[in-house]
Amino acid sequence: MKGFSFSVLFVVLLGVLIASQTLFVVKETERAVVLKFGEIVREDVQPGIHFKLPIMNEVKKFDARILTMDSRPQRYLTLEKKAVIVDSYVKWKIDSVAKFYQATSGDEFVANRVLSSRVDTGLRNKFGERTMHEVVSGQRDQLMTELRDDLNQVAQSELGISIVDIRVKRIDLPPDVSESVYQRMRTEREREAREHRSKGLELAEGIRADADRQQVVLEAEAQRDAEMIRGDGDAKAAAIYSKVYTQDPEFYEFYRSLQAYRESFSGSNDLFVLEPDSEFFKYLNGSTRGGTK
Structure with missing residues (x-):
């Protein structure tokens, strides 16, 4: 009886060992390739349970979700040769698992490094074609769309990945430029303040002159009315005196x-x-x- 139990346990363990060597699972968030002595024999393995040959086959799994590459802030020059510090990020995902493996050996760090270089070149070219106003507000969305489309073609052909989105988080001026810009803005605001003050003084003088004119008019009209009332009173008094005299x-x-x-x-x-x-x-x-x- 003990020998039978041992045989069953041995068969179970052997089955588990064979299953672990011949079966593999790909999750919903993953994609995989099957290699045979380092050569890809099955591309873009979908989620589920799959078979492989022990020893001969090797499985490489990759994250199929949208990944983020957060670039370090870089310094670029605009069309007017003004320097700006741009902080950007890229959203990307694996489009062709086989091409991605061949280009990067499945290393996301290698993919991010190559992608970062392409993004840096693209941003440098796009910023160099536009003015400061255009890159800050005027054509910012258009710039990102053009760069995404251009970079997507290169990334798909070279790395087997697709660019989902490229965004600029913020655009800053270098410290040496910021101070001059702030000083110019301060000067501009002070000039506008002086203009507003001068306009206010002009309006105040106009209001004061109008008030003085209205005062003179009111006093003249009051004096006229008073003289008319006084004359009317004198006339009535004279009439009364005349009546009494008669x-x-x-x-x-x-x-x-x-x-x-x-x-x-x-x-x-x-x-x-x-x-x-x-x-x-x-x-x-x-x-x-x-x-x-």
Whole structure:
């Protein structure tokens, strides 16, 4: 019984060993090639369980997902010979597993190194054909699209990979250029500030002059209205006086004389040089003569 159990265990182990040497699994995120003594005999092996010949065949697996190559910031010159520091990255994936293996021996580092060199050359050429404004905002998307299309053809033919996307993360000016640019921007902002201040002062002077003009107009109109009201009041007063005078001329003349006396002798130092029988003392003289009688 023990011999039978040992035989079964031996057969199982032998089957596992044979299976491990003849079967291999390719995951959904992988692609593979099968080699026979270093020569590719099966290209682009799809996900699943596959067979191989022990010893004779070797399986190489590669990541089939989209990979990212983050390049180091590089210095480029624009059309105006202005230097910029560009930080970019590339999204790529394996398109032909066999060609990728032949070009890089399946080493992603080798692929990134070659791809980085191609991207650097492409960016240098594209930036050299455009102005600073175009690479920063005007034609940035167009530049990336053209570079992706051009580089994709080269990458597929040389490395067996396809370029999914190329993007510029940021564009900076070199430190020596940044200071001069900031100084120029500062000068420009100060000039604009002076222009705004001068325009503000001009508007203030206009508003102040208009306010002064309106003040003069309002005062003149008020003075005119006051004179008109005063004239109307004087006219009404004269009409009332005339009406009263016609009703009793003697009383009106007497009342006006009393007012004249009151206003004339209101001060203690007032002095008049008049004839005693002057018309001004008409009622005073009449009162004296009446008192004597």
